[in-house]
Amino acid sequence: MTEAATDAEKNPPNELLFINWLEAATDLWSNLAKTAAPNPDGSKQTKNAAQNRFLGQWKTNLSLMKSFSQAMNESESESSTAQAIDVLPKIILRMSKSGWDTGFQIQKHLLEKIGKIGKRTEAYNFDNLDEEVFKASTEIYEKELQQYFHVPPLGLNRYYQERLSSLLDKHNLFENTLAEFLSVLYLPMEKSFKVLQENLQSMANEGTLPKGTKDHYAMWIKILEGHYMNLFKSKEYTDALHKTLSKMEDFLLAKNETLHDFLQLLPIPTNKEMDELYKEFHVLKKRVKELEKQIKVMSKANKGSQQSAPAG
Amino acid sequence: MTQTKIPIELILESLAEDTEKAQKRAEKASDVLLSPLHYDVASTPYDIVYEEDRVKLKHYSRSETAENKLKTPLLVVYALINRETMLDLQPDRSVVKNFLQDGIDLYMIDWGYPTRKDRFVTIDDHVNGYIDNIIDFIREKHQIQKVNIMGICMGGTFSIMYSALHPDKIKNLITTVTPSSFDTDKGLLHVWMKDIDIDKMIQTYGNIPGDLMNLGFLLLNPARLMIDKYVGFMENMDNKEFVENFVRMERWIFDSPDVPGETFRQFVEDGYKNNLLIQSKMYLDGKRVDLKKLTMPMLNFYGKYDHLVPPESCDQITSAVGSKDTEDVCLETGHIGIYVSSKFQKQFSPKIAEWLKARDQDELPVPMPPKKKASEKTNPLHKRVTINKKPPTRKTQTKKLDQLTKGNNTKPPQKPPSKGKSLLMQKISEII
Known part of the structure; x- marks a missing residue:
């Protein structure tokens, strides 16, 4: 039996093919790695060291694959693989x-x-108070959906994710509050039409209905103005206004923080950085102006004393 | 069968007439809107005589032919909200022109447009910085010890602070629609400001955006300011002169510079929230604003129907200051009606000129005290006058018109607008 025949017996053709491919690949990558010329200066020694580390790791990996391939070829392994x-x-x-x-x-x-x-x-009872819809929607958001934006982010980018989630959360809250505020603001409009309708009805019954459209308009705008005045004096309106302003500010602050992250990637100074600079600039300017004033007063006093001093 | 009381045929007829009128108006309006319109504001010529940062000082040349020229120049300090151009809004309704014709040597501060870099500028920087430097400049230029000062709205509050801190530099103080006592629930602004989270607001915006404030002002009376005003415009948009004046007003209203953050913060905290000024408890850079040190003559104007700065916010200052020569004048109009309504301009500017003239000469005796009211016992020279909507008598009016014509050499006086179209502008100015 020839040596080749013995090899063929030991390793079936597909296995031989794999081992040959492994050896060829090892040779190729090893030679490629060796082709790098030796570096005369010390500064490149580190690079050589890195090459050697790479070669070593490469060889280890190939040996591991070889042994794994051989191990897989053994009968116990074969049965084990079949079971697997x-x-x-x-x-x-x-x-x-x-x-x-x-x-x-x-x-x-x-x-x-x-x-x-x-x-x-x-x-909630929506029959009479439409604004309850907005309160309910805010509550639903806060109780059922907001928590998803509060899931703690992990990893290197956690702070960036946190700020982005906060922006989305604050945006949703602002939208809800704004919708509620606008609905409150629309109430006088709605009511004024109802009152106008009632007034016109009673005027029609009395036969005193205004003839011109201008008169109708004047009547309506007066009713509307009255309703707005009543609304604006109410605590509910003041609360809604402050709440909307507050939510808008929360959203804008969150937006600024997120923008800050993006701007840091670009060569653009952020508002925060500029504000620090402006503050320093303001303080310095104030000091310079004060010193200028003092110098002016002193030079005036000097001039005065020179003039009053006897000549010669 | 009973006959219906509703005159349906008349209503329909009126509707048809209105539709036809509207159609004709729309046709004419397109010609007006597409034609060249002149709606420049602040057309009275002036020189910029002093500049510091964003702040400029305007000097108007008074008519040399004016009789009884005042010796002491007048500095007008406008608010940081909106712009001083309001005093010179349209050629035939200009407080500036009236002052010049009355012989007043007029200076006016243009606060400019604060940018982000101005967010740390405080009330102290405005009062003891810019205003003080400007007063010193005028004193030096005219070689005088004291200057007259007139403040408008927030500018009036600054003028009060300045006059209390530098009484040696101010000859006479005039305040117009000036908030000085903030502990009132009469004005919506006062109610809304009390609970505002000012720190968060400043943190968010830096400077308070002019547009945000404008929105707030519009929300004070949306029926009139957001609907009725534009309906009025639609009804008159075929009238070129009306359109020009309307656009002038729009340009002024929405020309709102941002307010420096730190200035706004102190104004809200010390004013609206804690009401410190009227109690002489306010501090500017460590210096107490003691109203008892405000000893110069003081004339205080306010609007009876002012919903931004209600009378309750203006009428306490004269009894809180140390001056013995004070006068309150209540006009039956709104916040800016005093300056832009032709009706009140006829009373406002001449009153100021007369009052200043009476106090311009050092040798002139101080006017005799009026009859005292029971509540005004402590202040022997205090006057309280209410000027109602009734215009002055024909004789007086003619005299004033003669004076106006005499003083205006460059341009002939413009034809006064017709009654119908002036009514809406009048209404608008009184609403604001």
Whole structure:
């Protein structure tokens, strides 16, 4: 039996092919790594050291793959691999099931949340006070959805993520509050039309209906003005106004913080940086102006004393 | 069957007439709006005589032919909200022109447009910095010891502070629609400002944006300022002169510089929230603003229907200051009606000129005290006058018009607007 025949017996053709490919690949990458010319100066010694480390690691990996390939070829391993192949579908099934369960749980959780939204809205009476809708929507957001923006982010970018989540959260809160505020602001408009309608009805009954459109308009605008004045004096309106301003400011601050992150990537100074500079500039300017004034007073006094001093 | 009381045929007829009129108006309006319009504001010529940072000092040349020229120049300090151009809004309704024709040597501060770099500028920087430097400049230029000062709205508050801190430099003080006592619930602004989170606001915006303040002012009376005003415009937009004046007013209203953050903070905290000024408890850079040190003659104007600075916020200052020669004048108008309404201009500018003239000469005796009211016993020279909407008598009016014509050499006096179109502008100015 020839040596080649012995090799063929030891290693089946596919295995031989793999080992040959491994050896060829090792030679190729090793030679490629060696082609780098030796560096005369010390500064490049580090680079050589890195090359050697790379070669060493490369060889280790190839040896590992070789031994793994050989190990796989042995009979015990063969049976083990066959068993593994049998088990594989079960494992995949288990993994899929686990993934499915997780997905299902999330879906179930979301459905529960949506269900709660329904329950929450049912608790309010919308028949008379439309603005309750906005309060309810804010409450739903705060209780059911806001928590997703508060999930603690992890890793290197955690602070950036946190600021972005905060921006989205603050934006949603501002939108809700603004909608509520606008609805409050629209109330006098709605009521003024109702009152106008009633007035016109009673005037029609009395036969004193205004003939011109201008008169109708004048009547309506007066009613509207009265309603607005009443609304503006109410505590509810003042509260809604302050709440809206506050939420808008929260949103703008969050927006500024996020923008700050982006601006830092660019060669553009942020407002925060400029404000620090402006403050220093302001203080310095104030001091310079004060000193200028003092010098002016002193030079005037000097002139005065020179003039009053006897000549010669 | 009973006959209906509603004159349906008349209503329909009126509706048809209105529609036809509106159509004709729209046709004519397009010609007006597409034609060249002149709506420049602040057309009276002036020189910039002093500049510091963003602040400029305007000097108007008074008519040399004016009789009884005042010796002491008058410095007008406008508010930081909106612009001083309001005093010279349109050629035929200009407080500036009236002052010049009355012989007043007029200076006016233009605060400019604060930018982000001005956010740390405080009330002290405005009062003891810019205003003081400007007063010194005028004193030096005219070689005089004292200057007359007139403050408008927030500018009036600054003028009070300045006069209390530098009484040696101020001859006479005039305040117009000036908030000095903030502990009142009459004005919506006072109510809204009390609970405002000023720190957060400054942190957010730096300077308080002019647009935000304008929105706030519009919300004080949305029915009139956001609807009725523009309906009025639609009804008169075929009238070129009306359109020009309307656009002038719009340009002024929405020309709102931002207010420096730190100045706004102190104004809200020391004024609206803690009401320190009227109690002489306010401090500027460590110096107490003691109103008892305000000893020069003081004339105080305010509007009876002013919803931004209600009378309750203006009428306490004369009894809180140390001056013995004070006068309150209540005009039956709104916040800016005093300056832009032709009706009140006829009373406002001549009153100031007369009052200043009476106090311009050192040798002139101080006017005799009026009849005392029971509540005014402590201040023997205090006067309280209410000027109602009734215009002056024909004789007086003619005399004043003669004076105006005499004083205006460069341009002939413009034809006064017709009654119908002036009414809406009048209304608008009184609402604001």
